[in-house]
Each structure stands twice: as C-alpha cells, then as structure tokens.
Amino acid sequence: MNFPRIAIDAMGGDEGVQVMVAGAALAADRYPQVRFLLVGDQSRIERTLDRHSALRPLVEILHADDVISGEEKPSQALRRARTTSMGMAIHAVKNGSAGAALSAGNTGALMAISKLALRTIPGIDRPALAAIMPTLQPSDVVMLDLGANTECDARNLVQFAIMGAAYARIVNSQPEPRVRLLNIGTEDNKGTEELRDAAALLKERAGDLSMVFDGFTEADKICRGEVDVVVTDGFSGNIALKAIEGTARFVGDLLRRSFSSSLRSKIGFLISRPATDLLKHHLDPNNHNGAVFLGLNGVVVKSHGSANALGVANAVGVTQRLLEENLTERIKADLARLGTETLRAPHKVTAEAGQG
Amino acid sequence: MNFPRIAIDAMGGDEGVQVMVAGAALAADRYPQVRFLLVGDQSRIERTLDRHSALRPLVEILHADDVISGEEKPSQALRRARTTSMGMAIHAVKNGSAGAALSAGNTGALMAISKLALRTIPGIDRPALAAIMPTLQPSDVVMLDLGANTECDARNLVQFAIMGAAYARIVNSQPEPRVRLLNIGTEDNKGTEELRDAAALLKERAGDLSMVFDGFTEADKICRGEVDVVVTDGFSGNIALKAIEGTARFVGDLLRRSFSSSLRSKIGFLISRPATDLLKHHLDPNNHNGAVFLGLNGVVVKSHGSANALGVANAVGVTQRLLEENLTERIKADLARLGTETLRAPHKVTAEAGQG
Numbered sequence: 194m195n196f197p198r199i200a201i202d203a204m205g206g207d208e209g210v211q212v213m214v215a216g217a218a219l220a221a222d223r224y225p226q227v228r229f230l231l232v233g234d235q236s237r238i239e240r241t242l243d244r245h246s247a248l249r250p251l252v253e254i255l256h257a258d259d260v261i262s263g264e265e266k267p268s269q270a271l272r273r274a275r276t277t278s279m280g281m282a283i284h285a286v287k288n289g290s291a292g293a294a295l296s297a298g299n300t301g302a303l304m305a306i307s308k309l310a311l312r313t314i315p316g317i318d319r320p321a322l323a324a325i326m327p328t329l330q331p332s333d334v335v336m337l338d339l340g341a342n343t344e345c346d347a348r349n350l351v352q353f354a355i356m357g358a359a360y361a362r363i364v365n366s367q368p369e370p371r372v373r374l375l376n377i378g379t380e381d382n383k384g385t386e387e388l389r390d391a392a393a394l395l396k397e398r399a400g401d402l403s404m405v406f407d408g409f410t411e412a413d414k415i416c417r418g419e420v421d422v423v424v425t426d427g428f429s430g431n432i433a434l435k436a437i438e439g440t441a442r443f444v445g446d447l448l449r450r451s452f453s454s455s456l457r458s459k460i461g462f463l464i465s466r467p468a469t470d471l472l473k474h475h476l477d478p479n480n481h482n483g484a485v486f487l488g489l490n491g492v493v494v495k496s497h498g499s500a501n502a503l504g505v506a507n508a509v510g511v512t513q514r515l516l517e518e519n520l521t522e523r524i525k526a527d528l529a530r531l532g533t534e535t536l537r538a539p540h541k542v543t544a545e546a547g548q549g
Numbered sequence: 550m551n552f553p554r555i556a557i558d559a560m561g562g563d564e565g566v567q568v569m570v571a572g573a574a575l576a577a578d579r580y581p582q583v584r585f586l587l588v589g590d591q592s593r594i595e596r597t598l599d600r601h602s603a604l605r606p607l608v609e610i611l612h613a614d615d616v617i618s619g620e621e622k623p624s625q626a627l628r629r630a631r632t633t634s635m636g637m638a639i640h641a642v643k644n645g646s647a648g649a650a651l652s653a654g655n656t657g658a659l660m661a662i663s664k665l666a667l668r669t670i671p672g673i674d675r676p677a678l679a680a681i682m683p684t685l686q687p688s689d690v691v692m693l694d695l696g697a698n699t700e701c702d703a704r705n706l707v708q709f710a711i712m713g714a715a716y717a718r719i720v721n722s723q724p725e726p727r728v729r730l731l732n733i734g735t736e737d738n739k740g741t742e743e744l745r746d747a748a749a750l751l752k753e754r755a756g757d758l759s760m761v762f763d764g765f766t767e768a769d770k771i772c773r774g775e776v777d778v779v780v781t782d783g784f785s786g787n788i789a790l791k792a793i794e795g796t797a798r799f800v801g802d803l804l805r806r807s808f809s810s811s812l813r814s815k816i817g818f819l820i821s822r823p824a825t826d827l828l829k830h831h832l833d834p835n836n837h838n839g840a841v842f843l844g845l846n847g848v849v850v851k852s853h854g855s856a857n858a859l860g861v862a863n864a865v866g867v868t869q870r871l872l873e874e875n876l877t878e879r880i881k882a883d884l885a886r887l888g889t890e891t892l893r894a895p896h897k898v899t900a901e902a903g904q905g
Contacts, residue, residue, distance in 0.1 A: 264736075266738070329799065329802055329803065329806070340733050343733065343740060343741060344741065375788065377696050377699065377783070377784055377787040377788065377791075380620075382622070384699060384784070385699060385700065385784065411787075411791050412787070412788045412789070412790075412791035412792040412795060413791040413792065413794050413795030413798070414795060415792065415795060416795060416796065416799045417795070417799075427733070428733055428740070428741065428785065429784065429785060429788050431733040431767075431768070432731065432733065432768045432785050432788050432789050432792070433768070433788050433789070433792045434768075435733075435767050435768035435769040436768040436769065436771065436788070436789045436792035436793050436796070437792050437795075437796045438769045439768060439769030439770060439771060439772060439773070439793075440772065440792070440793045440796035440797055440800070441796055441800060442769070443685065443772045443773075444796070444797060444800045444828075444832065446685055447685065447827075447828055447831055447832075448804075448824075448828055450685070451824035451825065451827040451828045451831075452821060452824045454823065454824055454827060455823060455824070457820060457821070457823060458820075458821050458823055458824035460820055460821075461817050461818070461819075461820035461821020461822070461824060462817070462821055462824070463817075464813060464814075464816055464817035464820060464821075465808060465813070465814050465816075465817020465818055465820075465821055466817070467810065467811060467813060467814055468804075468807035468808045468810060468811075468814035468817060468818070469807065471803075471807040471810060472800075472803055472804055472807045475803055476800065476803075
C-alpha cells in the first residue's frame with residue numbers, strides 16, 4: 194500500500210507559500226515515503242517549486258483560487274470551504290485523495306471546516322486541539338484542548354482524556370498513559386463542578402480506558418513530564434499554552450539582554466555558545482510545531498502561523514506519524530471497546546460526585 | 550502619626566518561624582519606619598529573635614496556641630480563626646492593633662478568614678488576589694484574580710478591573726492605567742459571555758473609572774508590559790500564573806543542564822556569571838513575592854509558601870507600600886466616585902452585548 198498523501202494548505206500562515214513549500218521540501222528529505230498534495234495558487238506554487246527540484250516529483254498541485262484570511266470568522270470561512278486552499282485541503286481528506294491535511298492558517302476556520310467536512314468520530318461530541326509539550330524528561334506530554342472549545346462539560350473532558358491517551362500511546366509508546374486534569378489545586382474539592390465530575394468519571398472507568406488516571410495537576414507541573422496527558426477545557430488550555438510560550442520567549446529575551454549587558458558577559462556567551470544553542474533549540478517553538486485536531490474522521494494538523502520551514506517540516510513529521518500509526522482508527526477502537534453509551538450519564542455522575 | 554504596624558503570621562509557610570522572622574529582620578533594615586506584630590508561638594518566636602537583635606525593639610509578640618495547616622479546608626480554618634496565628638494576625642487588623650496582615654500560610658484559609666473578619670469594601674462583591682508580574686519594561690503589570698474566585702461573572706471582573714487599576718496607580722505611578730481582560734484571542738467575539746459582557750461594561754465606563762480599557766489580551770503577552778493591569782477570573786489567573794512560574798523554573802533547569810553539558814560550557818558559564826546572575830535575579834520568584842487580597846477593609850498580603858527570607862522581606866515591602874499609599878481608602882474613593890449602583894445591572898449589559 195502506498196503511504197497516504199498529505200494535503201498542505203500552501204497559502205496559510207504568516208509567510209504563506211514560500212515557507213510551506215520549503216517546509217515540505219525539508220520534510221521530503223526526512224520522510225522519503227511521504228507524498229504531498231499542495232493546495233493553493235498554482236502559478237505561485239510552481240514558481241516556488243522551481244527552487245526545490247527534489248520535491249517536484251513528490252508533489253501534485255491542486256489549484257485553489259482563494260485563501261482564508263487570519264481575521265475571517267469561522268462562519269464566513271465555512272461558506273468558502275470549496276474555493277479556498279484550506280477548505281480544499283480538508284476536502285481532499287474527505288474524498289480520500291489525501292490521508293491528512295496540514296494548514297498554518299486561521300485555527301477557528303480550520304476547526305469549523307474540518308468538523309463539518311469530516312465529522313466527529315462516533316462517541317465524540319467535539320474535536321479537541323492537542324499538542325506535544327516539551328519536558329526535561331525523555332517522554333513528552335500531550336496537552337488538550339488548546340482552544341477549540343471555550344467551555345466544556347465533564348463528558349467532553351472525559352472524551353478528551355480518551356483521545357489524548359490514544360495520542361500519548363503513539364508519542365511515548367506507553368500502553369497505559371498517565372492522565373491528569375488541569376486544575377488550580379490537587380485536592381478533590383478544587384476547581385469547577387465540570388472538573389470534579391470528570392475526575393469522578395475517570396477514576397471510576399480508568400481501567401476500562403487503558404490509562405492511569407492520576408487526579409489533578411497544576412499549571413506549573415505541565416512541563417515536568419510527570420504525566421503523559423494533561424486534559425483541560427479549551428479556554429484554560431489556551432491560557433496555559435500561551436503563558437508557557439510567552440514566558441519562554443520572555444526568558445529568551447532576558448537571556449539575550451543579560452548576555453549583552455557587559456563585555457565579560459558577551460565573551461562568556463561566545464564561549465558557552467553550545468549551551469545557549471541547546472537552550473535555544475529546546476525553547477524554539479518550531480521544534481514543537483504541529484497541533485492535532487483529535488476526534489475527527491481524518492487527520493488534520495495545525496502548524497503555527499509564524500512557523501518557519503523547519504517548523505512546517507516538524508508539523509509534517511507529526512502528520513506522517515499519525516498516519517503511520519493510524520491514530521483515527523485507534524481512537525475509534527478505544528471508543529468501541531468502551532461502548533459509546535458509557536459516557537452518556539453526566540447527571541448521575543454529578544450526583545455521585547456531590548456525595549464524595 | 551505612627552506608621553501602622555504589620556501583623557505577621559510567624560508560623561505560616563513551608564519554613565515557618567525561622568524564615569518569617571529572618572524576613573522581618575531584612576525588611577526592618579530596608580524600611581526603618583515599619584513596626585511588627587509577630588503572631589505565633591511566643592517561645593519559638595523569642596528564640597528566633599535572639600538571632601536578630603536589631604529587630605527585637607521593633608516587634609511585639611502576640612502569642613497564638615495554634616497553626617492552620619496547608620491542607621486545612623477554609624471552612625475548618627474559619628472555626629479556628631481566634632486561636633491560630635493566621636486568624637489572630639487578621640483579627641489584629643480588624644481591631645486596629647495592626648494596619649495590615651502578612652501570611653505565608655494556606656491561601657484558601659487566608660481568604661476565608663480575611664473576608665469574614667474584614668468584610669469587603671462597599672461595592673465589591675468578592676475580594677481578588679493580585680500580584681505584580683515581572684516584565685522587560687520599566688513598568689510592572691498587576692494581574693488579578695489569581696485564584697481567590699474560581700468562577701466570576703462580568704460584574705466581578707469589572708470590580709477586579711477597578712481594584713487592579715487602583716493598585717497599578719500605586720505601583721506604576723500611572724494616573725490612568727491601561728487595563729485588558731485576559732482572553733484566548735483579541736477579537737470582540739472571543740471567549741466566554743462573562744468576558745464579553747465585562748468588556749462591554751468597561752468600554753462604556755472606562756472614562757469614569759480613570760483607566761484606559763484596551764480590550765482583550767492573550768496569555769503570551771502578560772509579561773510584555775504593554776498594559777498595567779491584566780484582569781481575569783481566579784481559575785484562568787491561577788493557570789496563567791502557575792504556567793509562567795513553572796516555565797521560568799523549567800527554563801532555569803534547562804539552562805543549568807545546558808551549562809553543565811560540557812567543559813567548554815562550564816567555563817563559559819563562569820565567565821558569563823554576571824549575565825546568568827541577572828537572569829536568575831529576574832526569574833527568582835522571591836523577587837516578585839507578595840500577592841495582595843484587594844477589596845477588603847484592610848490590607849492582607851500573601852507571601853509564597855516556599856519564599857525565603859528575601860521573599861518575605863519583599864512581601865513586607867509590598868505591604869508597607871500599600872499602607873503608605875492608602876490602597877484601601879483609594880479603592881473606596883474610586884468606588885464612591887463611580888457610585889455603587891453603576892455595576893448592578895449585569896442583565897441589561899448582557900442584552901446589549903448580544904446586539905454588538
């Protein structure tokens with residue numbers, strides 16, 4: 194069997210076609226089995242491809258007249274799904290001409306079009322955006338939802354836990370991932386009712402779900418690598434993700450400022466270059482690029498809008514791994530094994546949690 | 550007029566009496582006008598004071614038999630307010646024998662006891678926990694609420710904005726502080742209904758409130774110093790604060806690991822010591838210690854449980870500044886000028902926001 198193609202929205206992201214094509218070229222070098230469907234303005238893609246001759250035989254171009262802008266509302270974007278590079282990349286997954294879609298465009302639009310075109314997996318009410326967070330441990334942490342769902346009930350959170358665990362099994366080769374819910378304290382009575390209900394449900398069913406549910410975690414522990422999956426609603430997840438990104442950037446700026454504060458520091462910087470390069474590598478968001486919409490009938494990956502070619506290549510790496518490991522089928526199998534009726538009794542759970 | 554005394558819960562925090570007394574001694578050196586009421590086990594305080602002879606004449610000891618533990622539920626702690634070092638420190642503010650209370654103990658208990666003993670200022674429904682966040686700019690950012698209120702409505706958020714602005718006027722000597730609401734995007738339609746309603750209210754009334762309301766901000770911009778006040782509910786605020794703290798620690802660990810990765814890096818580290826010390830100073834949470842409960846009839850400051858003596862001294866610095874600048878009276882005056890009825894129509898606001 195041929196490896197499924199990856200449809201790339203060549204026009205999305207801050208830098209557009211240049212970076213997306215350069216990223217694909219880098220990725221083609223790393224993942225020789227991958228083929229690409231580049232969706233966007235044919236002549237601009239052709240021109241960019243002239244500079245990447247090794248990539249040329251590995252791609253097909255699908256012309257799209259239009260582009261969805263960064264400011265466009267999801268509801269507007271939905272109406273233009275059939276004529277835009279983002280919409281056509283997703284529809285290529287729907288009609289089977291690609292195995293996955295990758296875009297650096299408008300996140301809200303990508304979510305809306307993907308959800309309508311691909312639908313959610315039976316047993317999943319809402320897709321969630323998941324990313325891999327860096328840690329100091331050999332294993333990584335999957336965090337979700339990162340902003341697809343502003344408000345979530347207990348059932349959504351449990352579904353996110355199931356999907357996150359499936360993703361973590363692939364990322365960390367861990368058969369029973371350790372899962373925690375993000376909260377503002379670790380005691381049972383902390384946080385919102387939704388979190389307490391989700392914890393009660395996960396505690397009760399964790400065995401059936403092939404995961405170790407380990408209660409609550411606080412936001413300062415996300416990057417410690419103590420767990421494989423951190424589950425949260427999209428509002429808190431987005432706050433946490435951006436606070437982490439912003440602080441990493443802040444510290445980078447501080448470091449730069451500190452090292453240029455005196456001649457001695459500048460000399461020290463030159464000598465310790467390997468150390469600061471190691472740090473830079475770890476903190477560079479391009480090295481952790483590629484957030485995944487979990488819960489859809491198909492793989493859709495979001496590349497950061499400001500990612501460079503290396504970042505795009507890393508997002509292609511995430512995409513090809515999810516295809517290779519059959520993430521969608523795995524989530525479906527987990528849900529089927531569990532029985533879709535299991536998570537349909539939030540009221541009962543609320544009552545039980547109230548007594549605990 | 551004598552400068553009002555600061556009541557210190559000498560038993561709270563991870564290190565207890567040693568660190569609290571050492572912190573007071575450091576602070577006494579810096580702020581010669583400050584006097585202390587040390588509340589806790591008399592004999593242990595006396596013994597610790599033996600090592601800080603310069604502090605001795607500046608303190609009075611108030612004996613407390615008991616201590617509130619870190620795990621104690623607020624409801625339990627409330628019942629023991631009269632016999633515990635934390636409770637007695639707060640009651641010293643209530644009965645006027647101290648101008649402010651400082652504790653490194655259980656945050657939930659501190660909030661509950663303070664609220665019951667001191668009551669909220671007329672026009673404020675709930676107190677909020679506020680802290681000063683480091684930035685790369687000369688000015689600092691006040692962020693609130695950091696965890697006192699898990700769920701907040703639009704009116705709570707507007708009240709937090711008013712209190713945060715009053716605090717920022719003191720911190721940044723800025724007559725019209727720039728205020729933003731923390732959200733997951735900057736467009737008007739982003740986030741929860743509570744946030745959109747609060748934004749509508751603040752937009753309408755910002756002029757009367759002596760602030761510049763500047764819409765939404767995302768969590769990666771908190772430490773950029775673009776605004777003076779970041780307003781959020783206690784859940785998101787706690788997530789953001791801890792994500793920032795955790796990332797700063799993560800990067801510190803990474804830096805240490807990077808610099809010890811080779812002999813060359815170790816040498817570079819020694820040479821660039823002034824630069825890394827500068828960085829360490831900036832990232833050390835002890836240098837930003839001292840979160841304030843705003844909205845109470847009295848000043849209550851929370852020191853981080855794991856703060857060292859320097860951290861405690863910095864929290865004393867925050868406390869004495871709030872006393873010196875009459876924070877409580879200023880918030881009262883702001884609210885009186887505004888009229889307490891102003892913020893009593895959340896339903897009307899919701900309807901208006903729906904049309905926007």
